[in-house]
Amino acid sequence: MQIEIVTIGNEVLSGRTLDTNFAFLARALEEVSVQVVWHTTVGDTAEAIAGALRQALGRADGVVVTGGLGPTPDDVTRKAVAGVLRRPLQLDEDVLARIRERARKSGRKLAASVESMALIPRGATVWQNPVGSAPGLLFTQGEEGKPIILLPGVPQEMEALAVEFAVPWLKSRTGRRVESFTLRTAGVFESMLQEHIGKLPAKWTGASLAYLPSYFGVDLRVTVAGPDHDQVGEVAGRAYAELKERVGPVVYAEGSQTIETVVGEELTRLGLRIATAESCTGGLLSKRLTDVPGSSRWFERGFVTYSNASKLELLGVSAADLEAHGAVSAPVAEQLARGACQRSGVEVGVGITGIAGPDGGTTEKPVGTVFIGVASPRGDAVRSFRFAGSRTTIRERSVQTALDLVRRQLQGLPLDPSLDG
Ligand code: AMP
Ligand code: MG
DSSP: OEEEEEEEOHHHHTTSSOOHHHHHHHHHHHHTTOEEEEEEEEOSOHHHHHHHHHHHHHHOSEEEEESOOSSSTTOOHHHHHHHHHTOOEEEOHHHHHHHHHHHHHTTOOOOGGGGGGGEEETTOEEEOOSSSSSOEEEEEETTTTEEEEEEOSSHHHHHHHIIIIIHHHHHHHHTOEEEEEEEEEOSSOHHHHHHHHTTGGGGSTTEEEEEEEETTEEEEEEEEEESOHHHHHHHHHHHHHHHHHHHGGGEEEETTOOHHHHHHHHHHHHTOOEEEEESTTTTHHHHHHHTSTTGGGTEEEEEEOOSHHHHHHHHOOOHHHHHHHOSSSHHHHHHHHHHHHHHHTOSEEEEEEEOOSSSOOOSSSOTTEEEEEEEETTEEEEEEEEOOSOHHHHHHHHHHHHHHHHHHHHTTOOSSOOSOO
């Protein structure tokens, strides 16, 4: 089934509002193997909406429309759809009652215009909006019963209706089963992964493997879809086992789990606590760690030691080493990590020192040179890196790499990521 998504709104057309409704819907439909093949955005006029809908019905097997369902005069989607589908607008008593009930509960006085949201083209299936007044509407049109789905423009409402009704409904129409999983990797390039995985996915009938690179590493997302439900289940299970076996050593998490969450789990499992000492990342590492709910159980404190003086005073870094090797050096990273744990009385410490740029690089230590130290009961270690990119990217990569080093250290893995076990 090939779907067209039509998003409506002058604010979207002008670029002032990012079309997150499209992005959300397209992703959600892709996940259930419903193909999105066209995307149109039009402004808030009945003519433009009618034109877009006619065009979509002419080329797609189904249309999802968002926006313009509200009560204000610029919300004309219902009227335009009524025209194209030749279904007169009718007052839906149930919808009206729900709109009034919502207003009563929230103690608001209902503007008369709000009731216009209960004027609905005839023959709609009404999907009650759990977080707002405008319901989602489903029409099936013509001999083939082409679906036309209308959803409100407010992203929170659109998302709720999409997740609860529109996406499952379209998915069930395909009759296909879809299974997917994501393995998150860090420390290796996409090209290395591709080479290492090779033609493995060719053995998985109905499966596709997507490489999704970001600052945080490369996510491997496998989707298996097909009409034979048993086969999809079998292939998905096999694909998971085979891919995990192939790339396991660089997988830090599955699904949408973050690396800082994994680090927190490892610290909890081992009964350890962590402290950070950051120079070039200026607190970004402690920010990421404290993003994790419940991190107070294992995060002790973070030092932002930007100046040499603070490295000496707060963490006891050796003045001689600072002098001999410079602040951006392996001995200083190691002493930052060690100092962080000693000064705060915990077991695990991380130190980051580097040149985030754009200035400050030398031939010997160009911009992007970063040293990361890890101190733990399993021993102390330090690694050096050369990250490419902007100041922001270098800082993000430093933090992600530091988190992966800690994870590897806590899990008793070799510190240097390698695909060969
Ligand atoms: P509407 O009901 O179409 O007037 O939309 C209500 C609000 O939802 C608009 O003011 C926008 O802020 C937001 N909105 C509408 N369409 C989109 C879209 N495609 N993506 C993100 N936000 C949207
Ligand atoms: Mg609008």
